[in-house]
Amino acid sequence: MTSYQTFISNLEKAGEKLGKKPVDFEELKIPERIIEVNFLFKGEIITGWRVQHNSKLGPYKGGFRYHPDMNLSEAKTLAALMTMKCAVMDLPFGGAKGGLRINPAKYTKEELKKITELFIQRIADFIGPNKDIPAPDVNTNSETMGWIEREYSKIVGKKIPAVVTGKAIGAGGSEGREEATGLGGAIILDEAIKIFKKNPQDLTVAIQGFGNVGMHLARELDQRGYKVVAIAEANGGTYHQNGLDIQQTMKATMKREILKHTCYCKEGNCSLADCKLVDADKVLEQKVDIVVPAAIDNQINMHNMKRIKAKIILEMANNGITQEAEEFLQKNKVMIIPDVLANAGGVTVSYFEWKQNMEKKQWEKARILTQLEEMMKSSWDKVIALSKQHNASLREASYILALDRLL
Secondary structure (H helix, E strand, O other): OOHHHHHHHHHHHHHHHOOOOHHHHHHHHOOOEEEEEEEEEOOEEEEEEEEEEEOOOOOEEEEEEEOOOOOHHHHHHHHHHHHHHHHHOOOOOEEEEEEEOOOHHHOOHHHHHHHHHHHHHHHHHHOEOOOEEEEEOOOOOHHHHHHHHHHHHHHHOOOOHHHOOOOOHHHOOOOOOOOHHHHHHHHHHHHHHHHOOOOHHHOEEEEEOOOHHHHHHHHHHHHHOOEEEEEEEOOEEEEOOOOEOHHHHHHHHHOOOOHHHOOOEOOEOOOHHHOEEEOOOHHHHOOOOEEEEOOOOOOEOOOOHHHOOOOEEEOOOOOOEOHHHHHHHHHOOOEEEOHHHHOOHHHHHHHHHHHHHHHOOOOOHHHHHHHHHHHHHHHHHHHHHHHHHHOOOHHHHHHHHHHHHHO
16 A cells, blocks of 8 residues: 555545545545656756645645655655644645755756756746745755745845745844754644653654754653653664763764764663664664654555554655554554654644735744644644544544535
8 A cells, every 4th residue: 555545544534433425525535736847957957846735725835855865755745734733723724745856966956946946937826825825844954945045035036034944044034944844743742642641751753854843842842841762864863771971972062973873871871882773674673652643654664563562653755654563553552643743843833934924924933832832732622522523533533623624
């Protein structure tokens, strides 16, 4: 089953529990628009996409990623998930996703800037603050968003900061955006452990992925008292049973130290020999209370699902768990907090940024973080209530909540 088929399957399950007929949500099974562009850059044909899934609730919203494996199928799935995510959070946005099939490491910064400008020239008619608002994603960042905003503004003849979110703060970006996704996940996890009547200090965590999301989540969890004992990225990582020093690990990563060659534990300056090396796939199989897939999709699957020991999975990566693995783990009483809720903090603060730009205002960070916490908790409460009402998993309940707002 492809990721998009899994999305449709989840949609159908939720629709059935909501008492809807398939015809009622048929439009949600297909994107409203697919844009594909091809252009020449230094003798190479570069292909890009923007999939605009649904605009029932407002303009399309979603990231741009630059990756050699970027493809239309992936863009379709991620755009559909953005539709559901925005609906779960009750944001006035629809879902979109897109990007370029390139390896950014092959190009200089100036070349990436030019490639970005060429891409925007070809899709400018389809984006805008009231049409479709891109944001950073894999291998794109605030600088990329700045390139997009300037090129779009040049094309339309006036400065339009609200065309993208995730900008640098000095360029119309929002306070709190950098840590928003990780912070949102931590807020949701705090609510989830109340069901088990547990305190953060009683719980151990393993995180796969130490990019923006995993890094900020680890810091938030550490500050709240959780014991983060294992972290790994693509080329591996480390485990220490007494917990890792997250601040030191973050500093080392910022200096481009390789994570699997880095060991800063709670006990002080321990050496690498004091820690256990752990591969990226094995980090999810550690004997911990909570595992967090926060890297790429399908990392918990039929091949490792029987080796997952945690009782809570916080799905910070989109499509971090395959459907087969989810069904197996739920039968074994594992709580799975789905991506459309767990990682929705990022798009929520993106909404705050867009709103600030549209109103030509700048909010204080305290206001942003307070509103984010209120909205995350509100969505969690609604999902839990629907889960009990419909005897549904948290994913099904999230989809029920989204469908109720989309139909």
